[in-house]
Amino acid sequence: MKNINITRKISQGMYVLTTKNGGCIVDAVSQISSGENPLISVSVMKKNYTNELLKNNNKFAISILGKDVNPDIIKTFGFNSGREINKFENTEVNQVEGINVIKDSLGYMICEIVDSIDNDTHTLFIGKLIEADIYREKEEMSYGYYQEHKEELLKVTTEKGKTAWICTICGYIYYGDEVPEDFKCPLCGVGKELFKKQE
Ligand code: FE
Numbered sequence: 001m002k003n004i005n006i007t008r009k010i011s012q013g014m015y016v017l018t019t020k021n022g023g024c025i026v027d028a029v030s031q032i033s034s035g036e037n038p039l040i041s042v043s044v045m046k047k048n049y050t051n052e053l054l055k056n057n058n059k060f061a062i063s064i065l066g067k068d069v070n071p072d073i074i075k076t077f078g079f080n081s082g083r084e085i086n087k088f089e090n091t092e093v094n095q096v097e098g099i100n101v102i103k104d105s106l107g108y109m110i111c112e113i114v115d116s117i118d119n120d121t122h123t124l125f126i127g128k129l130i131e132a133d134i135y136r137e138k139e140e141m142s143y144g145y146y147q148e149h150k151e152e153l154l155k156v157t158t159e160k161g162k163t164a165w166i167c168t169i170c171g172y173i174y175y176g177d178e179v180p181e182d183f184k185c186p187l188c189g190v191g192k193e194l195f196k197k198q199e
Pocket residue numbers: 167168169170171172185186187188189190
């Protein structure tokens with residue numbers, strides 16, 4: 001027996017992972033050791049542009065999102081690819097250690113990459129925390145909270161007169177009467193069964 005749904009009970013958060021020239025939304029961030037320079041791990045989809053960038057950079061930043069974050073941050077960093085748009089164009093950032101961190105966050109951690117592990121879908125990057133700060137003492141947004149409030153948070157607007165199917169994982173919109181059988185979400189890779197028709 002392998003009921004993989006139990007993994008949904010693992011608490012995860014909502015973060016913007018950035019490095020030089022790019023960034024994306026991630027949910028799997030952990031502190032995996034303690035001390036003065038704890039190790040922080042972050043898992044990134046291999047198909048993400050940010051993953052490609054991280055292979056050629058030695059640092060990353062994690063900006064921790066609060067429940068009150070402007071949803072545009074999630075849209076910009078989660079529903080687009082840095083291959084197509086400049087995600088920083090309309091986002092207020094602070095430069096720390098040469099990396100853009102998100103101003104509209106609870107704070108950030110800058111890590112120096114010490115190791116990485118690849119599997120078929122993701123790369124786990126492990127970094128040593130070298131700099132960090134707290135911007136606001138507010139409640140963080142958990143991944144569970146995001147999933148529960150996604151619709152109201154993102155208020156997905158679709159083009160009128162077209163049938164829209166929304167990826168329940170990442171928010172990508174597919175237009176058409178039916179999602180093709182072999183369709184894979186271009187942003188997060190899930191299949192047709194995870195698309196919901198917009199009513
Ligand atoms: Fe998706």
